[in-house]
Amino acid sequence: MNGTQAGSAVDVDAAARLAEVLQPAAIDRLLADAEASGTPIDGVDGLLAQMTKAVLERVLETEMSDHLGYERGDSSGNGSGNSRNGHGAK
Structure with missing residues (x-):
């Protein structure tokens, strides 16, 4: 794998992790927890x-x-x- 391909793979992995954290279900859990705690x-x-x-x-x-x-x-x-x-x- 050359440098460009390696960089692309890193970019794809980073984007996948970001998408995982920002999934609607994860955001909904944060919002529900905030509401439950009065935050x-x-x-x-x-x-x-x-x-x-x-x-x-x-x-x-x-x-x-x-x-x-x-x-x-x-x-x-x-x-x-x-x-x-x-x-x-x-």
């Missing part, structure tokens, strides 16, 4: 805000790991001068 769909504490926050935090964590070259908790960054300083809740 609004929109607003500051709503389902959309919670989902957006979770996705953005994960993206930023992944970006930080890529930038530093090691995952959170990995000891390879200790004493390197380029280590994680930790974080706290806002």
